[in-house]
Amino acid sequence: xxxxxxxxxxxxxxxxxxxxxxxxxxxxxxxxxxxxxxxxxxxxxxxxxxxxxxxxxxxxxxxxxxxxxxxxxxxxxxxxxxxxxxxxxxxxxxxxxxxxxxxxxxxxxxxxxxxxxxxxxxxxxxxxxxxxxxxxxxxxxxxxxxxxxxxxxxxxxxxxxxxxxxxxxxxxxxxxxxxxxxxxxxxxxxxxxxxxxxxxxxxxxxxxxxxxxxxxxxxxxxxxxxxxxxxxxxxxxxxxxxxxxxxxxxxxxxxxxxxxxxxxxxxxxxxxxxxxxxxxxxxxxxxxxxxxxxxxxxxxxxxxxxxxxxxxxxxxxxxxxxxxxxxxxxxxxxxxxxxxxxxxxxxxxxxxxxxxxxxxxxxxxxxxxxxxxxxxxxxxxxxxxxxxxxxxxxxxxxxxxxxxxxxxxxxxxxxxxxxxxxxxxxxxxxxxxxxxxxxxxxxxxxxxxx
Amino acid sequence: xxxxxxxxxxxxxxxxxxxxxxxxxxxxxxxxxxxxxxxxxxxxxxxxxxxxxxxxxxxxxxxxxxxxxxxxxxxxxxxxxxxxxxxxxxxxxxxxxxxxxxxxxxxxxxxxxxxxxxxxxxxxxxxxxxxxxxxxxxxxxxxxxxxxxxxxxxxxxxxxxxxxxxxxxxxxxxxxxxxxxxxxxxxxxxxxxxxxxxxxxxxxxxxxxxxxxxxxxxxxxxxxxxxxxxxxxxxxxxxxxxxxxxxxxxxxxxxxxxxxxxxxxxxxxxxxxxxxxxxxxxxxxxxxxxxxxxxxxxxxxxxxxxxxxxxxxxxxxxxxxxxxxxxxxxxxxxxxxxxxxxxxxxxxxxxxxxxxxxxxxxxxxxxxxxxxxxxxxxxxxxxxxxxxxxxxxxxxxxxxxxxxxxxxxx
Numbered sequence: 109x110x111x112x113x114x115x116x117x118x119x120x121x122x123x124x125x126x127x128x129x130x131x132x133x134x135x136x137x138x139x140x141x142x143x144x145x146x147x148x149x150x151x152x153x154x155x156x157x158x159x160x161x162x163x164x165x166x167x168x169x170x171x172x173x174x175x176x177x178x179x180x181x182x183x184x185x186x187x188x189x190x191x192x193x194x195x196x197x198x199x200x201x202x203x204x205x206x207x208x209x210x211x212x213x214x215x216x217x218x219x220x221x222x223x224x225x226x227x228x229x230x231x232x233x234x235x236x237x238x239x240x241x242x243x244x245x246x247x248x249x250x251x252x253x254x255x256x257x258x259x260x261x262x263x264x265x266x267x268x269x270x271x272x273x274x275x276x277x278x279x280x281x282x283x284x285x286x287x288x289x290x291x292x293x294x295x296x297x298x299x300x301x302x303x304x305x306x307x308x309x310x311x312x313x314x315x316x317x318x319x320x321x322x323x324x325x326x327x328x329x330x331x332x333x334x335x336x337x338x339x340x341x342x343x344x345x346x347x348x349x350x351x352x353x354x355x356x357x358x359x360x361x362x363x364x365x366x367x368x369x370x371x372x373x374x375x376x377x378x379x380x381x382x383x384x385x386x387x388x389x390x391x392x393x394x395x396x397x398x399x400x401x402x403x404x405x406x407x408x409x410x411x412x413x414x415x416x417x418x419x420x421x422x423x424x425x426x427x428x429x430x431x432x433x434x435x436x437x438x439x440x441x442x443x444x445x446x447x448x449x450x451x452x453x454x455x456x457x458x459x460x461x462x463x464x465x466x467x468x469x470x471x472x473x474x475x476x477x478x479x480x481x482x483x484x485x486x487x488x489x490x491x492x493x494x495x496x497x498x499x500x501x502x503x504x505x506x507x508x509x510x511x512x513x514x515x516x517x518x519x520x521x522x523x524x525x526x527x528x529x530x531x532x533x534x535x536x537x538x539x540x541x542x543x544x545x546x547x548x549x550x551x552x553x554x555x556x557x558x
Numbered sequence: 559x560x561x562x563x564x565x566x567x568x569x570x571x572x573x574x575x576x577x578x579x580x581x582x583x584x585x586x587x588x589x590x591x592x593x594x595x596x597x598x599x600x601x602x603x604x605x606x607x608x609x610x611x612x613x614x615x616x617x618x619x620x621x622x623x624x625x626x627x628x629x630x631x632x633x634x635x636x637x638x639x640x641x642x643x644x645x646x647x648x649x650x651x652x653x654x655x656x657x658x659x660x661x662x663x664x665x666x667x668x669x670x671x672x673x674x675x676x677x678x679x680x681x682x683x684x685x686x687x688x689x690x691x692x693x694x695x696x697x698x699x700x701x702x703x704x705x706x707x708x709x710x711x712x713x714x715x716x717x718x719x720x721x722x723x724x725x726x727x728x729x730x731x732x733x734x735x736x737x738x739x740x741x742x743x744x745x746x747x748x749x750x751x752x753x754x755x756x757x758x759x760x761x762x763x764x765x766x767x768x769x770x771x772x773x774x775x776x777x778x779x780x781x782x783x784x785x786x787x788x789x790x791x792x793x794x795x796x797x798x799x800x801x802x803x804x805x806x807x808x809x810x811x812x813x814x815x816x817x818x819x820x821x822x823x824x825x826x827x828x829x830x831x832x833x834x835x836x837x838x839x840x841x842x843x844x845x846x847x848x849x850x851x852x853x854x855x856x857x858x859x860x861x862x863x864x865x866x867x868x869x870x871x872x873x874x875x876x877x878x879x880x881x882x883x884x885x886x887x888x889x890x891x892x893x894x895x896x897x898x899x900x901x902x903x904x905x906x907x908x909x910x911x912x913x914x915x916x917x918x919x920x921x922x923x924x925x926x927x928x929x930x931x932x933x934x935x936x937x938x939x940x941x942x943x944x945x946x947x948x949x950x951x952x953x954x955x956x957x958x959x960x961x962x963x964x965x966x967x968x
Contacts, residue, residue: 499688547641553737
């Protein structure tokens, strides 16, 4: 009997240990991650929910990549930290958005992004050198713009960028350029996602408040940046540009979401007939009326939106709901087209997609020339549009419900950033034979609901 | 004796590290557990009611009772593919039970009742682990109650039939990837149900010492209608996720076709060796369907593919009566996983398993035995993905299951 007890006891002790599985082995391959630098725009800087704030920086694509590289002897990664969860304060800056409840002009309360108001970090040079050189708002050629970080140029006519001014190592030098930072950092490895703004800034203004960078300038600027980055022997990866017209900022409000009852449609039809405008309305969804400068009509330079054309998320929704924007002003009974800055027309979309395709050819060529890894963000965003699933989390490119984009409809939320960081890691591993593990996507939050 | 104990100890410990391939449990009698879970051709006691109803009539004694409990401890480690950080199953003890009572009103007729837990699954990965959107914890238990009648012809052929009533309960928690300030949303499902099946068998004693058995346990569909489905989500989403919903869930308990052969030999039939082939009709488990009663755009009918494959378990066992006081047993089996690598789900982290068993019965008085057995299952380390959720990783598991029981024949 004692022997049996002994056996049972031994077995009880024996069961205490866990099963062992080897952890994935992490190697750096032919790359050296000791001095890692990232360049780019708001995406790499970490903007989310319309602002750059402390936790959005911690969850920036740049920082997430850097954290993984640290597992393979990657060095310290310094970011120009903002000491506020509300963002940075400077003239023209926007507050961070959170998901909350908004009351519209009709008194209807609904779930919507609302400003998250609190004390923002004032704009001032931070006084230390950073590895995350990504600058919100920067286009390709801004990397070569003298004085882009110079505080004196923040006053009109504005030539500098407040985000760069914070961490520019020579903020009083009128000739200093972003590319001049590279030599000081002497990177061994870099990750770039630059060039979106060369089309996005145009798109965000509805194609009327900015211009698309010419392919020649784009080629020169990107080439110059990569030349400077690799001058010291740095290796790296470079991302191409996704189809920005597929991001939630442009896809959330359908072109035909003007919903009318039969009697509303009847009165609109009557008015249109009266104004000799050839537009017909029916009960149910109808296309919005937008500004059309080339209209032959002597009085009303308007037309109906066509399938495929896009309404911007920045459109004042109350004007649509209560002031008749997109159809007819209920007070004056005059046609009230959506102003051009809130719409991307077929021509504008064509300009964007053509430029994007050209840029991507240039990026691909430069990646080959400089022997860099290429992150095909264009393909990855297309995949995201169709929907991806990781660890039971389904994500797509829809606003709020898609779970990957933040509340500004342009930038990714932490979960989306983790996804993008993994695309970078795949490209690094593929090009340099390293085995950097993925970011655990379930560690990062998506959209936070009230 | 000492040598034998040492041998047993050695065998048990040499085995490094596993539960049946799916959610079937093989722990139904300490004596049979000790012999690699064989039993289809055996008729030593009332446990035959379950293992092969055709064998119950061959039990010599007028009355036979057997009962016991196993203490099943699973150790499972998960390493996600290409991500750092491992997860371990929380240590818990599942206790499959059995109780059998058989009575022989005549020499050739036996009637009895079998109560046991042939199916079940209990695991907890914790609330925060990487697979929380698939499963946090799960407890699924099925008790079966089987009144049985068995008749033998001329000590050569025995047939038997049992009506099986299965009562099952499920309690499951998983996280939902919709977050509020307090973290993830959650879903709890709990409910219970009952349904009928049957267990039929035939046993043949063709020659001295030989016994052959064939038994079939039917599939039982456990349809839980109106289980409680409780969603905990951020307040702004509550209309899409009604807090107190109901859900219909169906889980099939697969049919088993068992063939067994055994041979007794030596002085007073001191030795017995046996083989058991168990074909499990796992392919009946095609998908796990959750059909919610109150439907919203977010809550609907979901079917999560399982696509299990039929498998055969091969079992071998031996028994040696050391003396009138002690009987020792040993056995082993191979239980291939019914789950394909594209549908390997942390709800049932199934691996190919090698089971090693040993056991002992001690007879303080004639007819009464204290039965103890130890089962050690070593799973083959396995890499798989639950592709609908793109959840990939490597599983390594082991199961330790000591158990104790009593048998009384008189």
